[in-house]
Amino acid sequence: MNLYGQKKKEPNPKKEVGLLLENFSPREINSVLKLPGIRFHNINKVAYYYDKKELKRIYELEKNKDWEGYLKALYQYISNFGVNNFVLQRDMDLVWRLARVSEYFDQTELTKELYRLILKHYRGDVQDALYTYDSLIKFEKPLYADLEYYYRLVEKRLQIDTLKPPKEVLTEMGSEINSHFDEYGMTIGGKNDSQLIFTSKRVVLDTSTINKDLYGERVIENIYSSQKNPDGTWQEAKPFDGINTQYNEGSPCISKDGKTIFFVRCHAPDGSGDCDLYTSSLQEDGTWSEATNLGPKINSYAWDSHPALNMTEDTLYFSSARKGGFGGLDIWYTTKDKKGEWEECKNVGPVINSMRNEVSPYPHAKHHLLYFSSDGQLLNFGGYDIFKSYVVEGEWTEPKNVGPLVNGEGNEFYFAIDSQSKWLFYAKSYEQDAPNMDLQSFPLPMEAKPNNLVRFSGRIIEKTTGEVFQGVVTIIDLTDGIEVAPRKIREDGSFDFELINKKKYLLVVEGDNFFRIEEMFYLDGDKEVQIPAVSINSVLTFKSIDFEKGSARLLPGMENNLHLVIDFLAERPKYRLRVTGHTDSDGDPTFNLTLSKRRAEAIRGYILSYGNFHPSRVIADGKGDTEPIIPNPVSDEEKRINRRVEFKIYFDEYGIAEPLETDPEKID
CATH class of the missing domain: 2.120.10.30 (TolB, C-terminal domain)
Structure with a gap:
């Protein structure tokens, strides 16, 4: 007989008629009552707990809508449960009722504990309990990302010599x-x-x-x-x-x-x-x-x-x-x-x-x-x-x-x-x-791990509008090379991990509507962060992309942000890019127009070369000094703001199967 194989047959008790879960509306609650989690002190002492007199009192409290008294009495009764109380549906109905009245009294932690017990022990229909519990932990439960997302980072991890490719970790x-x-x-x-x-x-x-x-x-x-x-x-x-x-x-x-x-x-x-x-x-x-x-x-x-x-x-x-x-x-x-x-x-x-x-x-x-x-x-x-x-x-x-x-x-x-x-x-x-x-x-x-007890949490938002983003957050342990399962970003833009303290980590955030974020951090105690993301739906400018006066030569300081754009395009083949150069108002307007186009073309060439993209995926254009952000600039800083390169990402559902329109004036 297999040591692991023998299974006790699932119990199939006769369906019992439990208490009907009526809808009830307690009076306005001004109570500051807070009850701790239930400790079942009778487990291993009595097989089954039953007190007819106390149950009658609980029913009377419910009938009279004395909800605070009802909550206290029901809480005390259930804390006396033995193992067999969890097997009988009529007793688990009491747990359900306590969960509902606890929810009305805003006893959130107790409510979650009770719904967890219901989901693990109730032998009837638990869909209502599951729905309520999921709503209570909506922004708490881990949303693990598909492992395809995880494996996409293999090449990134190969560049970090403390880590092994994830697909090679599991070994017989x-x-x-x-x-x-x-x-x-x-x-x-x-x-x-x-x-x-x-x-x-x-x-x-x-x-x-x-x-x-x-x-x-x-x-x-x-x-x-x-x-x-x-x-x-x-x-x-x-x-x-x-x-x-x-x-x-x-x-x-x-x-x-x-x-x-x-x-x-x-x-x-x-x-x-x-x-x-x-x-x-x-x-x-x-x-x-x-x-x-x-x-x-x-x-x-x-x-x-x-x-x-x-x-x-x-x-x-x-x-x-x-x-x-x-x-x-x-x-x-x-x-x-x-x-x-x-x-x-x-x-x-x-x-x-x-x-x-x-x-x-x-x-x-x-x-x-x-x-x-x-x-x-x-x-x-x-x-x-x-x-x-x-x-x-x-x-x-x-x-x-x-x-x-x-x-x-x-x-x-x-x-x-x-x-x-x-x-x-x-x-x-x-x-x-x-x-x-x-x-x-x-x-x-x-x-x-037994000691991943420090919470690292945050939200991904657009830095100017406050828009939240959807995507995947991956954390890489740079100290010991421990694998960390990636998380999906929740609908409110939040995420959280439980990590080991006093370690160095790499945070990688990816999504389809914002540029990838990479940042190293050292964890020292619980930490909550707000991470600004750059939306691809807006016109982008980078402070680092600032050419020398009268020049279209790319500078080394521009490369990091240019590779941010390159990485985005490489990972999303159905997106294309328009690069538009702008100059300040100093000098000859005709020269400025030509210079802005040369700068845009220099950036286009760099992106196409490093990304090995189809030429039609990147379009270059120049506007000279015709579209200033600050009209009639006076200071050098105002002129610098006008002297910019803008990036606009477009989605092309057909990919690059056919050449795209390269005239910026004809693009919607």
């Missing part, structure tokens, strides 16, 4: 680790993260084995180990001596000192259910002790797997299909008592667990956060995705998807990272229904 770990069978359920251990221990379903010759893989060959699940070479490659994996038997073993977890291993064994005679958690200790002679079942406080009649130790090694997390959970596979944990014995296990609660499946927990070795895989969280890219949740004041934060550079359309399981948080190891399948899993390893992206 090679034939020394992977076989044509499934590999998964790994952990990193040993000095300097030099040991990789993982699960594999490899062919064995023992005819007593009963499992068959996708190829129809006889296999069992065993634990394998590989040592890292000095050059960073891995040696050929070998069976983990002293642990493997004729039964299925997998999902290993080893202590920091390398002397205690926890793992899963299935179908063993001393087991409590399908798969149980076991432990073994390294003895003085270098062999491993006989494996010990962790017993009924931890193991159940059902599937129990995926053990993982926390940073202080006094808490053991695992996944289980036992009853008493929130629906599918849940994450549970057990802690050591004062005698060092493992206590009765507990459920981690409704913030992490959903009505679907949560598996493969992985606590970070140095930070207070938990990684895990789930197909029941609010933002999934497909199948199982990897999420992370922090511990803040003893409570789990809302899980965050670690982003599209890790998660994709298939399934991502068994997340593990090295102790320095530099490398990611996980098992990935590209097909949800018939997974064939291999171990992958690549540099840990920013979204999956």
Whole structure:
């Protein structure tokens, strides 16, 4: 039986008649009442909470439209929920009602928390909740850009020697680790993260084995180990001596000192259910002790797997299909008592667990956060995705998807990272229904880092009109070369990232109606910026493009802005450009007209040469001193303003398949 494959059947309870969600309008609210997030202190204490008297009082408060009393009473009642309250629709209706009255009282954070619980646990129609929740977080949730945008920057990144091309980052770990069978359920251990221990379903010759893989060959699940070479490659994996038997073993977890291993064994005679958690200790002679079942406080009649130790090694997390959970596979944990014995296990609660499946927990070795895989969280890219949740004041934060550079359309399981948080190891399948899993390893992206806790946000606006722009924002870590998933600019022009503090970054902003923006910055604490963008829909002038008196010779100081225009045209082949030269009023008007045309032609030639464009994409013209911005200029500065070169971008839906009109007077 696959250690990752067994799934608890989705519950299909009879449809219950819950409270009707009536529209109600509370009286004018002058309250300054603010309630904190709900702490479900009864989880793991009572299976189901019910207080008939208190429910009756809540209904009376609603009937009398005492909305503040209703809010307080409902809040208190729901905070007493046990696990089974989340399974029953009539009780989740109470959560829905609390969310609505909280919204009326402008309790925004509480409202968002309640709608998240509804979306993860409510078994009825959640479209209204989804619509409301999306509106509440409209300008908060990450809008990841299409990865095509991301890969367009490959050439740009190649110029920065600290970065690798993104398409080459994701790498399978090679034939020394992977076989044509499934590999998964790994952990990193040993000095300097030099040991990789993982699960594999490899062919064995023992005819007593009963499992068959996708190829129809006889296999069992065993634990394998590989040592890292000095050059960073891995040696050929070998069976983990002293642990493997004729039964299925997998999902290993080893202590920091390398002397205690926890793992899963299935179908063993001393087991409590399908798969149980076991432990073994390294003895003085270098062999491993006989494996010990962790017993009924931890193991159940059902599937129990995926053990993982926390940073202080006094808490053991695992996944289980036992009853008493929130629906599918849940994450549970057990802690050591004062005698060092493992206590009765507990459920981690409704913030992490959903009505679907949560598996493969992985606590970070140095930070207070938990990684895990789930197909029941609010933002999934497909199948199982990897999420992370922090511990803040003893409570789990809302899980965050670690982003599209890790998660994709298939399934991502068994997340593990090295102790320095530099490398990611996980098992990935590209097909949800018939997974064939291999171990992958690549540099840990920013979204999956444990310490990307500093907020960098901003808005992209037109500097004179305040117009907001749509496009894509990419950030490149110049200090360590960490990959950062690009974001779409929101409809209000905003964007935000969570980055690591005290690092140097490159900001790249691209869109179809403004010039690309590139700027380096050093992040020191939370930072909010307003970034002025230059719209292509306006006539553009650049202060740097200021010719010497009487000359049409291009100067080196002009090149940066000219290449800004070149880059824009290169990336958008259906746009064309008109360059118009203007002079000041000094000198002979006929000479000025000729000079302005020569200047425009010089710029046109430079752009065509460097961009290798079709000649018809750039048109040059000169107006001499006939169209001054400041009539009758007096000062040198006023004359400088009149002495300019203007750039106008045009969209041509037909591209350059045929020559375009080159006479500026005939262009609309």
